[in-house]
Amino acid sequence: MGSPRRSRRRRWASLLGATALAVTAGGALAGPAGAAVNVDFPTHCVPPPFAGLPPIDGTTTARITVDNTSPEVGDTVAVTYTVVTPAANNPTALDLPADIMTPTGLVTLGGAQTGNVTVAGLRSNPPVPGLGAFPSFSMNGTFTVTSPGAITLSPGDYNIHTSYILELDTPCTVINPPAPVSETITAAANPPANTRAISLGSASGAPGAAVAVTGSGFTPGATVTLAGRSGATQTADTASVVANGQGNISSSLVVSDLTTTGVVAYEGSAWNSAVGAGPVAYVVINDQPIPEGSQKLTTAVRAGILSMSQAGDAVTMSTVDVGSGQASTGALNPVTVKDFRGGPAGWSLTGKVTDFSASGGKITADKLSWTPACTTKAGSPSTCQAGSPGVVGSAGATLASTPDATVAGGEFTASAGLSLDVPAFTPAGTYSGILTLTLS
Known part of the structure; x- marks a missing residue:
């Protein structure tokens, strides 16, 4: 029969070893799973050396x-690593108390x-x-997605x-890393903000007059198209210029179309607000003589702005226990968006x-989700598109948008x-x- 002291040492070693291999339950709530799957992988767990238990x-x-x-790219992604079934059970007959264990770990990206x-x-x-x-x-x-x-x-x-009794660690390592893939995400490129801008030497001119166009923020060395606009439609008045090494342009555009309302500049083969600037207002003054016995009738359609208004600034949500x-x-x-700019650009x-x-x-902010909806007022050239349901969070999400189009604008409710x-x-x-809303 062993001494009482030796028996106590064996009991403490068994107790400490068993505790070191226990694991936590619960933890923070997991985010919604995409195509996540459970995966199995061989694991090597090492109890504290003095616990008297072999590796598992x-x-x-x-x-x-x-x-x-x-x-x-640039978004922050929240990750939850759930150990569904640990590599080992409690190896002793001793009951382990609640709230004694804290897990940490690594998720491998590839x-x-x-x-x-x-x-x-x-x-x-x-x-x-x-x-x-x-x-x-x-x-x-x-x-952070890079x-x-x-x-x-x-x-x-x-x-x-x-x-529990002592502060102990039990590391568990993947025997054949990396473990199988459990989840895959697809990250999209996040294009930089469009900082292109142009200014005109004059806001009006006679038919066939050349207007000076200067600009900045274009891609160095890119071919930039200058074009007249008649409302949402491009006219036949075009020219091209190559941006210098600093992304600046300086040229002129001959404007002959009497219906011209503005001038734009853009990279690529067609107008795109993501790589363009304008429209900047320009009017062709018809100075042709009026035939005897005739009257010249003139009107103007003035471009408006992109604006939003909301029905209130406070929301009381349901109470939970x-x-x-x-x-x-x-x-x-509800948020009302009015796009009365009269140009081709959409909004977000x-x-x-x-x-x-x-x-x-x-x-935390990542606990708030929304299910967006958007309606378009009858007669609007554009059609509103609701954003995808999901987490709003501190990184943000899209509530509603309209695409670029030849004819764009209208009134919408999100x-x-x-x-x-x-x-x-x-x-x-x-x-x-x-909750902060931004219209751009």
Whole structure:
């Protein structure tokens, strides 16, 4: 029979070893999954050396989910690494208490963007019975998209930290990295803002007069087309100029069409607001003599502006109970967009939201989603397109838009159903966030 002291050492070693291999349950809420799938991979877990337990080689089942499967370069993507089935069970007959374990880990990126995303979970787990299966746990993190194309996400190494009697770590590594791909996102290029601009030497001229055109912000060395506009239609009055090494242009355009209302400049084979500037107002003054016995009738159609107005500046969303894990819902106040510019350019209405804050806590901006809707007033040349349902967040999302077109403009009403995913045990309080809309 061994000494009482030796028996206590063995019991403590077993207890510490079992605790070090336990895992957390729950964690932050996972984002909506795209094509995410569970994957299995061999894992090597090493208990603390003095715990008296050998390494455990087992199979981990895990899943990677993201909040946005179609981001743009520059967007921040939230990642959730869920270990569905850990590589090991509780190896002892000892029951393990709740809330003693905190997981951390890595998500491996591949394809168009490589590297690792650091993720971490909460210190929260249910009690684990002796010889019982360890529960699932989740870890969360974010990364910034730096390259366009398909980006793969695979589960990587993870570590289980325990705070029970002693502070211990149990690292679990992928035996044959990288693990299988669990999720793939496709990132789009995010073109830079259009800073092209032009100015005219005169706002009017006789038929056939040349107007000086200067501009900046064009692609150095690019061929730039100068053209007259008659409302939303390009006239036959065109010229071309090559931008210098600083992206500046200086030339002239002979304007003969009596219906001209403006002048534009653009790169490429046809007008596109993304690579163009203008229209800048220009009027052809018809100085032809009036035949005897005739009267000259003249009118003008004045271009308006792109504007928006909203039906209110406050939205009260539904109340949820602590512990319910329900969503707080509401409706965005309708937004009216008026496009009376008379040109070919479309518009985009985007929104972004701050974190929801209260004296008792915070609900992060990525918990707010919306389902956009948009209607077009009869007779409008353009047709409004609603943005895609999904997360609004601090990075923002599109509420509504209209495309560039030969004839563009009109009056539109945009709205959206709102849903705030409130974590189950968010502290009680009144939480407020600011949703900012931008029309461009």
